[in-house]
Amino acid sequence: MASNRQIGRGGTHIALVSLGSEVVRCGLRTMLCELNALEDVVASGNFDHSMELLHSGRPTLLVLNYGDEPQQAEKLASTAADVGVRVLLMLRTVTGETLAPVAAVPADGYLLEPTLTREVLMNALSDMESGLVPIPHPVARRLLAEVGPASPPAPVIPPAPVDSTGPVAAVPVHEGAEPTTLTDRELQALSLMVEGLSNKQIARRLGISEHGAKRHVANILAKLNCSNRTLAAAVALSRGLVQDPGTSRRGRRR
Numbered sequence: 001m002a003s004n005r006q007i008g009r010g011g012t013h014i015a016l017v018s019l020g021s022e023v024v025r026c027g028l029r030t031m032l033c034e035l036n037a038l039e040d041v042v043a044s045g046n047f048d049h050s051m052e053l054l055h056s057g058r059p060t061l062l063v064l065n066y067g068d069e070p071q072q073a074e075k076l077a078s079t080a081a082d083v084g085v086r087v088l089l090m091l092r093t094v095t096g097e098t099l100a101p102v103a104a105v106p107a108d109g110y111l112l113e114p115t116l117t118r119e120v121l122m123n124a125l126s127d128m129e130s131g132l133v134p135i136p137h138p139v140a141r142r143l144l145a146e147v148g149p150a151s152p153p154a155p156v157i158p159p160a161p162v163d164s165t166g167p168v169a170a171v172p173v174h175e176g177a178e179p180t181t182l183t184d185r186e187l188q189a190l191s192l193m194v195e196g197l198s199n200k201q202i203a204r205r206l207g208i209s210e211h212g213a214k215r216h217v218a219n220i221l222a223k224l225n226c227s228n229r230t231l232a233a234a235v236a237l238s239r240g241l242v243q244d245p246g247t248s249r250r251g252r253r254r
């Protein structure tokens with residue numbers, strides 16, 4: 001059953017559905033329109049036209065099919081990120097070969113074409129509006145597999161008394177390289193990133209400015225050598241830097 005809930009609490013929300021086959025684009029456009037969650041939905045299979053629409057400032061969301069033209073998809077996603085348009089990336093399959101380049105594409109959420117339904121699409125839009133990162137379980141599992149098996153974090157050596165921004169945790173890196181340290185604040189921010197919180201929500205939880213939250217996130221991505229938040233979360237869980245939020249929630253229920 002389609003929901004009548006509008007995505008967003010103000011302003012005009014327009015989705016641009018780009019690339020992929022005409023059947024897929026039209027299907028996505030129809031589903032989005034039936035959800036009544038957006039003011040308007042535009043479908044375009046032309047790269048230049050899609051780029052022009054992004055620069056026009058009209059779309060607030062780009063639903064991007066990452067399939068036969070990955071280079072064009074990457075350019076559109078990067079442009080969308082530059083102009084402040086959120087990106088919902090749709091994948092056809094999840095394999096090591098396809099996911100490795102996908103991890104470097106700026107995205108605010110993911111869809112899997114074979115499992116896509118109206119309900120899945122609505123939930124993804126709602127999650128994004130709440131500042132969460134919708135990611136299908138097969139994609140999350142594959143990301144964890146890509147970053148390698150879980151390993152315990154390096155032992156923490158208590159430093160001399162310092163302020164809360166001092167280094168407190170060593171991030172395991174490739175053998176022979178110096179470990180990278182994450183500060184206490186960065187570990188807190190990383191834990192919230194793994195929960196799927198946005199920069200604004202992280203700032204609120206930590207009692208800092210949104211600019212401060214963005215700086216912590218940028219430092220985390222640089223130190224973990226990750227191109228986006230999703231990959232950073234996968235690396236953090238794989239290396240045991242933070243606790244799996246699902247595990248902690250299950251523990252509280254007992």
